[in-house]
Amino acid sequence: MELLEVKDLKVYYYSDAGLVKAVDDVGFTLGKKQTLGIVGESGSGKSTLGFSIMRLVPAPGRIVGGSIFFDQENLLLKSEDEMRKIRGRRIGMVFQDPMTSLNPLMRIGDHLVETIMRHQTATKEQAMKRAEALLERLGISKTRIDDYPHQFSGGMRQRIMIGLALALNPDIVIADEPTTSLDVIVEAQIVELMRQLKRDFESSMVLITHNMGIVAELADTVVVMYAGKMMEISDSVSLYENPLHPYTKALLRSIPNIRLTSQELTFIPGLPPDLINPPKGCRFQPRCKYAMPRCAEEEPPLIKLETTRRVACFLHGG
């Protein structure tokens, strides 16, 4: 069994406006030291998916079905107490906005020391030593351990968040849009840092992003999500060389690429669907240029193509 196995996961938001199926029948596996990329537009359910693994779906959201097996144990059956011991210690998380993800009243050192001591029996001195070493690994001078978050730039704060997520050497790090609010140069540095640390710490990673470029650089496997549904899952090389789902194709065509000068940058017409009243049949069908009459009638199942690829589109069978 793999390190992480998500099966038929359903996460619904019981909002006042109606039922929102934010994650609907999503499943994937993640092996040791592997990186899984989850891509999709805003509102496709990819962040909800990340929070579900931590069992931190915000109200009125609820995990209503499926299973999440982590190290052979179903996380959905764990008590809140057991989950707390897993969070931070075995599964770490990095958030989108580093500017607000650190407590403004706590020193950087306190953040690190508190996280280390929360899960491990270490003296304050030992924890402090580890915190200093960790800071140096992140490319931040250890003399700044007594500084407050507001004294750091966004990029440095994101390094610190990554350090916090990795402080206890977790098996998996969930990175939810870790570079979205950073500028391009800092983004490149953070991606490089994540690559190094992931290798050094030998941890697996779930990388949630809408940035196809970062996924290409870091991910081994890619899940493409649209409106709460999985459109395609594939190893990243095949996905980039030969995208199968029309949505994946459109996503890939909408990112700038220096090498492909001949190709025009395109966008996907229309808007993501209203998840309270999703379109009948395939959810991407109203925006899909290959749509057939059948697409509006039936929902395409995930069709297994090769060992590593599955796609939910009638163009490929079903």
Place this chain on the structure above:
Amino acid sequence: MAGKIQVRSLSGFLARRLIGKGARGIEVYLAITGAVLLVVVISMTLLSPYIAPYNPIIEAGPALQPPSSQFPMGTDHLGRDVYSRVIYGSIVALEVSLISSLLSSLVGTPFGLLSGFLGGKTDRLFSIIMDSIYAFPGLILAIAIAAMMGPGVINMSIAIAVVYIPTYFRMIRGQVLSIKEELYVDAARALGARNSTILFRYIFANVIPSLVVVLSLNIADAILTEAGLSYLGLGIPPPTPDWGFDLSKGKSFLPGGYWWMITFPGLMIVIVVLGFSLLGEGLNQILNPRLRER
């Protein structure tokens, strides 16, 4: 890094805000004026045995003397020195207002924290209880409780404290509700922090600046309520010097032209209340950046 300022405490935090660019507006002067007034009043209270020229409860000269060099604020109907009574009167005023504000914050804050943090039925229950206290007119409620409990510093403080508990509860609860949604709270949870850690280290710590502001404004209110209770004879029994009581005595002598008996205690109440209000308002604008932007 240029301009690196180590912030290690609330005073450091204040210093940073005071030195920082955005904070050099009128609010700094408000806070400083308030602080200066309070330093003067508080040192007067602490040093009252040394600076008061006469014993405030013993006849010092002829009754109802106008202000003179011998009696700077005149004497009252029993020949006591008004100046000395005004100085000693600050003891009761400050004692009662500080104790009552402390008491109501000690009760209101934990309930507000729990209510905002837990939400749901707990929140609804606490809110209903607090709203029902809030529904009473404050002074009337304080009068009722004070009348029930009898005179004395502690009893009066309790009577006033009950009135102001909902003020703290509502403010803290509102703050918790907004801070609870901050990303750093989610981040702490994702790192395996306990609820208690999140509540104290992450939420309460960030509520403290607002608490300080409300405390300061509340002390001003409490002084007024204390004066009101004493004025009505529900305060400290005579002959202990008390501004509110002296006001009510002075009132009956005002028609005879003895203006000094009521003016000076009244002026002191105004000064102390102004001091706490200015400090509170100044701090509020300094500590609350959202308010400052307006």
